[in-house]
Amino acid sequence: MKAYKIPEATVMRLSVYSRYLYQLMDDGVKSISSDEIARGVGVSSAQVRKDLAYFGEFGTRGVGYKVDVLYGHLMKILGLDRSWNAIIIGAGKLGSALALYEGFNTRGFIIRAVLDNDPERIGTKLGNVEVEKLDVLAERVQENNITIGIVTVPASAAQEVTDKLIHAGVKAILNFSPRVLKVPNKIILRNVDLSVNLEVLSFNINFSK
Amino acid sequence: MKAYKIPEATVMRLSVYSRYLYQLMDDGVKSISSDEIARGVGVSSAQVRKDLAYFGEFGTRGVGYKVDVLYGHLMKILGLDRSWNAIIIGAGKLGSALALYEGFNTRGFIIRAVLDNDPERIGTKLGNVEVEKLDVLAERVQENNITIGIVTVPASAAQEVTDKLIHAGVKAILNFSPRVLKVPNKIILRNVDLSVNLEVLSFNINFSK
DNA sequence: TAGATTGTTAATCGATTAACAATC
DNA sequence: TAGATTGTTAATCGATTAACAATC
CATH class of the missing domain: 3.40.50.720 (NAD(P)-binding Rossmann-like Domain)
Known part of the structure; x- marks a missing residue:
């Protein structure tokens, strides 16, 4: 059992982010900022960063996130790296x-x-x-x-x-x-x-x- | 437009309460307390009373609620008194x-x-x-x-x-x-x-x- | 009246937002 | 370096819970 509780709303949003990132990969997008993710799924960029911060550091300050890397992390977090x-x-x-x-x-x-x-x-x-x-x-x-x-x-x-x-x-x-x-x-x-x-x-x- | 905002969670619970009350009417139950509703749907009795308080006073202190009356109010609140x-x-x-x-x-x-x-x-x-x-x-x-x-x-x-x-x-x-x-x-x-x-x-x- | 239970206020808890230092 | 954007802390906002006066 992990140390603290993750809000259910956060988990639901991670699922939404992961689907959005998948779509971006399909479109050939390689990197993205929290602000772009936020606009893509209709939340605030602070919310995106906060949600991710529960699980680690997945981006690079001043640069943003690699789409495929972040997607991989999200799938792992959601337990979707298996069937x-x-x-x-x-x-x-x-x-x-x-x-x-x-x-x-x-x-x-x-x-x-x-x-x-x-x-x-x-x-x-x-x-x-x-x-x-x-x-x-x-x-x-x-x-x-x-x-x-x-x-x-x-x-x-x-x-x-x-x-x-x-x-x-x-x-x-x-x-x-x-x-x-x-x-x-x-x-x-x-x-x-x-x-x-x-x-x-x-x-x-x-x-x- | 009404004055203040109702939490979406409250609206969802009202829908659940209404279904529970319908079931009770079917079983011939005539009156009920917030505590019994709470146990029936898995929330706290304070939550039940708070949810109802957004919309009015539907019970009698010391007594409880009439099942059919409360059900009617909930259906009206939810906009289900029409098709x-x-x-x-x-x-x-x-x-x-x-x-x-x-x-x-x-x-x-x-x-x-x-x-x-x-x-x-x-x-x-x-x-x-x-x-x-x-x-x-x-x-x-x-x-x-x-x-x-x-x-x-x-x-x-x-x-x-x-x-x-x-x-x-x-x-x-x-x-x-x-x-x-x-x-x-x-x-x-x-x-x-x-x-x-x-x-x-x-x-x-x-x-x- | 005594007991029960509502309606409501105040306290607590938790989640979101804003702001900014860290850093690429 | 200057500009950009993350990760994180503190402030704010909102919802839930606890407590109790009102009252049947």
């Missing part, structure tokens, strides 16, 4: 879309299995994985060394499949169900509630007039 | 999943059109809307009084379709593409970068050991 095995529980619309989403693969997240209990869905092919029944959860997690569970079941089933995922040994859970999950402290949990996002929009449209 | 028309640009995996996602409908968000430029996708039925070509964007936005644009195109096309949405008159944009969008101040923008979420997980798995 991660994931499992999706729930093969409905959202689960199926995520199983086929290329954005995950390109960043090293590999969907090893997709499970569901609906007989209609079991056996369906999603890319190169076949939807299987929930029974095989622990087996799949263990044999594929899966660390990340993605929950895309309805709210009513969310806690139950989460408990199973944790029992099978995943370290982190990405929850797409609109249900607040109880998990032990050592389990890393993130919630992506799509409705919350739309509701923040409707609040703001409403509130700003 | 909102939305359009999805990009009928790939994610766009299609969102078009069919029931969670939006049940909270009053109605997907009026889904557009794409790929001839393979045009004409496909997603629920009761048919995928149409991008040309009809302005027309659909105006005839359906659409205020929310949902962007699910690849990064390379994201800024272009965003500009078109804004020109057509939407007030808010929910961006699922991994691209930082430039929008005028008056436009409400939210980014949901699915990869960022997975990367925060991999960072945390990595960092905590």
Whole structure:
């Protein structure tokens, strides 16, 4: 365990910076200043330097940053210098879309299995994985060394499949169900509630007039 | 324009509270304390009361809150006492999943059109809307009084379709593409970068050991 | 009344911003 | 050297928490 806590907002921004740098490399840009990164992603340059300072010194005073070097550091910091095995529980619309989403693969997240209990869905092919029944959860997690569970079941089933995922040994859970999950402290949990996002929009449209 | 700014985290929590209260109503619960809400959604009771205090007094000292009354207030605050028309640009995996996602409908968000430029996708039925070509964007936005644009195109096309949405008159944009969008101040923008979420997980798995 | 719980104020905590010395 | 830009410290801003008077 490292010494001090990194703000979650910082981690999210590092992910955004890394994608921006990747784009720059593609465009053949070799070096860049914190001010240019800042303008590229819509934050302040002090913010960029502060975020990086949590992890080390990656630039040269008076000069700036080498794009490829900084990119490499960010990928390492984010844990993206390796691949991660994931499992999706729930093969409905959202689960199926995520199983086929290329954005995950390109960043090293590999969907090893997709499970569901609906007989209609079991056996369906999603890319190169076949939807299987929930029974095989622990087996799949263990044999594929899966660390990340993605929950895309309805709210009513969310806690139950989460408990199973944790029992099978995943370290982190990405929850797409609109249900607040109880998990032990050592389990890393993130919630992506799509409705919350739309509701923040409707609040703001409403509130700003 | 109201007098002071509401923290975005507060708005997100209000959305979570409202869903929890809905669940309680379903279970026949009539009244509740801030402490019970807090435990139900995993925050502190002071936080619950503070969040509500931005908008008024909804409870009774010494007694608590009536579930249905508080729920009604929250729905009104969030702008969910009416319906909102939305359009999805990009009928790939994610766009299609969102078009069919029931969670939006049940909270009053109605997907009026889904557009794409790929001839393979045009004409496909997603629920009761048919995928149409991008040309009809302005027309659909105006005839359906659409205020929310949902962007699910690849990064390379994201800024272009965003500009078109804004020109057509939407007030808010929910961006699922991994691209930082430039929008005028008056436009409400939210980014949901699915990869960022997975990367925060991999960072945390990595960092905590 | 005694007990409970809200609404609100003040204290604390944490994150962002501004400023600038270090240094290429 | 002069100009530029980092890395870092201190100041500011904003959000969360703790505490308690108000009041049912």
